[in-house]
Amino acid sequence: MPGYGQSITPDAPLDLTTQMSRFAQVQSLWGVSRPHVVAHDIGGAVALGAHLLRDCGYSSLFLWDIVTLDPWGSPFFRLVADHPEVFAQLPDALHAALVREYIAGAIPHGLPAEQLDALVQPWLGGNGQAGFYRQIAALRPEHTRPVVERLSQVRCPTRIGWGADDPWIPVEQATRLQQLLPGRPDLVTLDGVGHLAPVESAAQVAQAIDDWLGGFA
Secondary structure, eight states: OTTTTTTOOTTSOOSHHHHHHHHHHHHHHHTOOSOEEEEETHHHHHHHHHHHHSOOOOSEEEEESOSOSSSOSOHHHHHHHHOHHHHTTSOHHHHHHHHHHHHHTTOTTOOOHHHHHHHHGGGOHHHHHHHHHHHHHHOOGGGTHHHHTTGGGOOSOEEEEEETTOSSSOTHHHHHHHHHSTTOOOEEEETTOOSOHHHHTHHHHHHHHHHHHHTTO
């Protein structure tokens, strides 16, 4: 997603447990009390973990195509996680092609070239290449399992959003998530949209969020 990883220094820990604590610390630093939180992909795991494991209070939580329920992580994802030092040594051209294909694989119906370029660009060059594989290597399903065990303890109104054609995390996971969260929250599905809904269909996502937050005004 645009901006992802740009604030991380090369030696900062990236595992989900650390990111949950970091999100809780940011809320404390900013003096934010019970924010409305919208979270996508691993951001969903981070937001849920900060809430359930770090006692962060939210006014509401809108979860989009989140990485939480097993199984998550493609065979390629797991291969990179097991051998990040090998992938970090790929020649520049091969790495660029790999990143482009990887990101394009999340978007079954394609993006304009300039949008795809913008998503790929931050992960090119020496720091970008190392950061790309280091990010993947740090993400482990064992860090989301304690969150899943506590999903019934979520203490705020929630809603789920999902791309109906998400090839990375099938929409069936959204239905499972509904069943595990209190009150069986509403599910918004976007037809013809893959995993990167905020990029693929920004207007629909913005409208869904506006409709959700409007209920708390």
